[in-house]
Amino acid sequence: MFEAVNLQLTAGQLLQIGGKNGAGKSSLLRILAGLAQPDDGEVFWQNLPLADGDFPQNLCFIGHLSGIQPQLTALEHLEFWQAAFGFTATDGFQVLATLGLAGLEDIPCQLLSAGQQRRVSLARLWLTTRPLWILDEPFTALDQSAILLLQHKFTEHLENGGAIILTTHQPLTQHFPAAQLLELAYRW
Amino acid sequence: MVMFKAAFVREWRLLARQKADWLNPLMFFLIVLTLFPLGIGAKPNLLAEIAPGIIWIAALLSVLLGAERLFKDDFRQGVLEQLVAAEEPMLAYVLAKIVSSWCSTALPLLLISPLIALLLGLDTAAWLAVLLTLLLGTPLLNLLAALGAALTLSADKGGILLALLILPLYIPLLIFASAAVDQASLGLDYSGQLAVLSAMLCLALALVPLAVLKALKLNVG
Numbered sequence: 001m002f003e004a005v006n007l008q009l010t011a012g013q014l015l016q017i018g019g020k021n022g023a024g025k026s027s028l029l030r031i032l033a034g035l036a037q038p039d040d041g042e043v044f045w046q047n048l049p050l051a052d053g054d055f056p057q058n059l060c061f062i063g064h065l066s067g068i069q070p071q072l073t074a075l076e077h078l079e080f081w082q083a084a085f086g087f088t089a090t091d092g093f094q095v096l097a098t099l100g101l102a103g104l105e106d107i108p109c110q111l112l113s114a115g116q117q118r119r120v121s122l123a124r125l126w127l128t129t130r131p132l133w134i135l136d137e138p139f140t141a142l143d144q145s146a147i148l149l150l151q152h153k154f155t156e157h158l159e160n161g162g163a164i165i166l167t168t169h170q171p172l173t174q175h176f177p178a179a180q181l182l183e184l185a186y187r188w
Numbered sequence: 189m190v191m192f193k194a195a196f197v198r199e200w201r202l203l204a205r206q207k208a209d210w211l212n213p214l215m216f217f218l219i220v221l222t223l224f225p226l227g228i229g230a231k232p233n234l235l236a237e238i239a240p241g242i243i244w245i246a247a248l249l250s251v252l253l254g255a256e257r258l259f260k261d262d263f264r265q266g267v268l269e270q271l272v273a274a275e276e277p278m279l280a281y282v283l284a285k286i287v288s289s290w291c292s293t294a295l296p297l298l299l300i301s302p303l304i305a306l307l308l309g310l311d312t313a314a315w316l317a318v319l320l321t322l323l324l325g326t327p328l329l330n331l332l333a334a335l336g337a338a339l340t341l342s343a344d345k346g347g348i349l350l351a352l353l354i355l356p357l358y359i360p361l362l363i364f365a366s367a368a369v370d371q372a373s374l375g376l377d378y379s380g381q382l383a384v385l386s387a388m389l390c391l392a393l394a395l396v397p398l399a400v401l402k403a404l405k406l407n408v409g
Contacts, residue, residue: 033273036409056275065266071205072198083194084277108205 005041007182011131011161014154014176016168019184025167026064026136028184032165033061033134045132060085060128064136066121070110074101074120077109078127087127095126100146114141125153133157135166148173191277195284202261203292209257210292217250217297221304232309239308240369241362243318247297248329248358254293255333255354256340256347258285259404263341272408282400286334294326310373317372321365324385331396332357338403361388 005028009015017025030036032043034050045055068077078092096105099119109117118141125133139147151174154164158176172179203210224242228235262268271278301322305315336354340346368381 034275035269035273056273059273061270061273063266063269065264065269067266067270069198069202069261069265069267071202076198076201080194080198083190084271084281085274086190086277 005182007180009163009165009180011163012158013178013180014158014164014166015180015182016166016172017182017184018167018169020186023184023186025184029063029134029136029165029167033059035061057086058130059132059134060124060130061134062121062124062136062138064140066117068109068117068121071108073106073108074112074123075105077120078123081124082127085124085128085130087124088129090127095123096120098126099123099149115143115146118142119146122150125150125157131162133162133164133166135164137167137169139168139170189280191280192284195277195281196288199284199288203288210254210296213250213254213293214296214300216253217246218300220246220249221307225307236309236311236314236373239310239314240318240366240373242308243301243304243369244321244325244362244365247294247322247326248355248362250297251293251326251329251333252336252351252354254289255330255337256350258289258334258337259341260337260346263407268404268408272405278401278404279397282334282397282404286330286397286400289334290327290330294322294330297326298322313375314369314373317369317378320382321368321385324382324389325361325365328361328385328389328392329358331392334400335396335403338400338407341404341407361385364388 007015017028019025027036031038034043034055043050045053045058048055072080074096075092078095081087082089093102093105096102099122101116101119104112104116109120112120122138138150142150147170151172155174155176157164158178221242224238225235259268262271271281298319301319302315304310305312305318310318332354333350336350337346339353340350343349364381364384368378368385371378371381
């Protein structure tokens with residue numbers, strides 16, 4: 001599917017993968033996250049092939065599916081993620097308040113709007129201490145203030161020595177000093 | 189362990205909010221069992237004779253009915269994808285799913301088994317055998333159903349495929365379980381059948397969760 005993709009990411013860097021619809025952005029992300037295997041070539045994490053190292057414990061992956069169960073509340077989602085992914089115990093109310101969801105903690109997520117559900121899904125980034133974030137279209141359905149909030153979170157994460165790989169169609173409005181751009185294109 | 193508890197609590201919350209998921213199979217079980225006395229007519233002896241087979245067939249169909257939903261929502265909404273990417277807690281998640289599916293689909297069957305015995309004219313000894321075989325056999329039903337659900341996860345119209353895949357695997361269980369109840373109603377010893385059921389259960393407990401795990405990963409990848 002891909003040809004001559006060669007990239008390297010170090011701590012503190014952000015990699016933005018661009019390209020038209022269907023160019024293979026999500027597929028590339030899935031390969032980088034270890035969810036799919038490349039036909040040819042290899043992915044390394046800290047000089048070890050993905051399958052050998054402790055890669056999964058260092059990864060926070062948020063795909064274009066939100067992972068939101070409509071019948072559960074925002075707080076219940078946070079509770080599950082904390083236990084399931086070993087995230088540090090953080091006050092769920094506070095995280096949700098930061099994301100502008102104060103007062104909506106106990107409502108089943110099916111009653112929230114698409115953007116609010118996306119915010120719940122992204123709350124994982126406020127819970128995790130894992131260094132590598134792989135995010136597929138994180139800005140989908142978010143309003144301007146949430147997009148800005150998320151980019152501030154990105155800056156904070158990068159300053160703490162984390163790394164981010166993301167796909168987006170929207171240009172990043174904030175300036176990230178250590179940003180790379182990988183543009184995927186068709187070649188018939 | 190933390191993951192097991194979290195997944196288990198999550199599953200119970202979902203079951204509490206989607207009652208149809210566990211009530212429907214139970215109602216199905218009851219209705220199928222009610223149909224037999226009506227269809228066969230006033231022949232209590234014949235009914236008591238075929239009762240073990242009927243109970244077991246109804247039980248495995250109702251477990252199968254509840255199986256398809258097991259991983260479907262988590263697959264569609266991307267929860268599985270995230271768990272596979274994080275890798276670590278997957279086995280605990282699978283076990284929590286299987287245990288909660290047993291509690292929600294099979295445990296109610298055990299609880300209403302006295303009623304069923306009454307309905308089909310079984311005596312106390314036969315009822316006890318039904319209870320014991322259900323106790324040993326239904327976890328096996330749930331394990332295999334989970335395997336089927338995991339294998340057919342990404343298939344469209346997975347329900348019928350699931351049934352075709354899993355029903356043949358239920359045959360040994362059906363044979364030994366109904367043989368045990370038959371023996372019991374004749375007043376004979378049926379500990380041999382129970383031992384075979386226990387052995388099958390142990391084997392499945394050891395192997396099936398790993399197979400489910402692998403199948404889930406294949407479907408996500």
